Amino acid sequence: MRVRRGILELGAPVALVIGAALLGVLVSRSTEIYFINALVAVSMVVAIYVFVGNSGVVSFGHISFVAVGVWAAGVLSVPEQEKPAFMPYLFDFLRDTTVGNVWSLLAAGVAAGVFALLVGLPLMRLSGLAAGIATFAVLEITNNILRYYEKVGPGLNTFSSVPETTDLRQAAIGAVVVIVAAFVYQRSRFGRQLRATREDPAAARAVGVSIYRQRLGAFALSGFLAGLAGGLYVHFLPINVDAVYLDLTFITLAMLVIGGSTSLWGAVVGALAVSALDSVLASAENGIDLLGRTVEVPAGTRIVVVSALMALVLILRPSGLTGGRELSFDPLWRMLRPS
């Protein structure tokens, strides 16, 4: 029973991701980009879920870890002769170092993980609203520094000429890696302890769980995964500092909450559902064929509809589409075998 549940807990999200990737293979090149985008979104949302979902503490700061990942992978993988063109003030060792695809992703994860650990050391002492605002402050500070400190990156310039290695295969592998990490963590001793502190802090403390340590561990792991997702992101599109700021913070948090923030299944479902809706509307802005008729909506409708739907889901179903539970066929079994 326990094993079967475990297989489903890991298998269902992975199957969903692989299904999305396979669907992406079938469609045209111009539509493929939406699928890659959705898979990168899955990595980010699951990375955020590792901390927010398991601890129950809302963090507005995770996009700063994505940003650090973007910077690390981007700066390290631009070919050396291209660097002076848009990053003229880099530190010498950054200017002279260029690494391959996998190494740059790893560097993105490690840089963001270390950053999250350092930030978490003081911040994880906080809880509630103070923690929320403090993580927001981290986002503001990170964004402010990356925007103006041109020794570590392009500042306001766009990351052009980063090798675009994030194709469907890499995005899918990345998403699966992040999901497996999240699964292993939440089934581990540490994950269970952290979930216990989410459900009842006092009881968890009484049995000897250190809330601070468990939160810190999850924060660092989740920062590492967010950095990895950031690495995938910069290898997918030429982006700049505004791409990893408030809008992305909002959309990823909304994906998590819409899916159901307390389950891995919810994080994956939320990311894919919102991405799908977003993509359909984006292509509707260019006109799509629907049942033989061309439907076209004015440009900018997309974001209005998406945010309206998000507000609606939050009002009608605050615990998310999945109810914050892992996928389970138990209710189905009970229905088939009433006894």
Add this chain to the structure above:
Amino acid sequence: MSLLLASGLTDFLRDAVDLQVQVDAIGLGAIFALMAVGIGLVFGVLRLVNFAYGQLIMAGAFALAFASDRGWPVALGIALCFAVVIVLSLAMERAVFRPLRTQSPAVMLIATFAVAFLLQSIALLWFGPLGKTAASLAELNRPVTIGDVNIRKIAIVAIVTAALCLGLLVLLLNRTSLGLHMRAAAMDFQTARLVGVRANLVSAAAVLIAGVLAAVVAVLLTVQFPTVTPTFALRETIVVLAGVVVGGMTRLLSATLGGFTIGYVFGLLGGALPTAQSQYLSTFVFGLVILVLLVRPGGLFTRGRPAVERV
């Protein structure tokens, strides 16, 4: 190096005590204090952090820009601004806040996040990213000379208006039965309901007053920043939210003081720091925010044992 630092410091101190910088900083602090009251009042009654507060101000600013575009008289423009903001706030209360009243703070915060982005994207669709200009009150931006210093009229207007609004609010809260009900609800919503406070009335009243204050802030802010874009007042709201939490959300007074302080610090550092450093203004201010939260997570201006415990 140390000489350079010392001369930089004296420059900074000289600029910081400059009367003009001081008045501007207090003016900004006054506007932020009004926003802090709007956020703190709703939080007190509904236990809801209204992230969409800035978008209410943005909507009001667009109303002003619309009026000045059409060449309407100033009074009519301000009336339109108040009408738009108040209708929007009440609609928000009815459609979003009220159904979510029993949900966890995190869900409510993210719901207001969604509303904020909804309003912002509607503005983007409607007015475009470049926005419009609200010019009818531009005259207030000119300086007046008192003694031998130039002070922008708007700074004085902002300080006087804020003092007036806060005074009226204190009267409302302390001298009327509605104010009594609101204070009771802020203290303990459930018990207040048990003794006959009407929940929907107080929550609507809190949102309404916050809306009126948002309209006032919209008028004051458009004078200083006449270009109204969909992200108008977004940054200010984030800063004020931080200020409110730093001050202490549990009491209206401490929240207001927090808002004023962060506005004052922003104004002072922005006015006195040289450009090379002022681009890192957010880093300084939010670094301070984190520091204060670590030392006093319950708020800078709260008394006694902090309500929020550290883990």
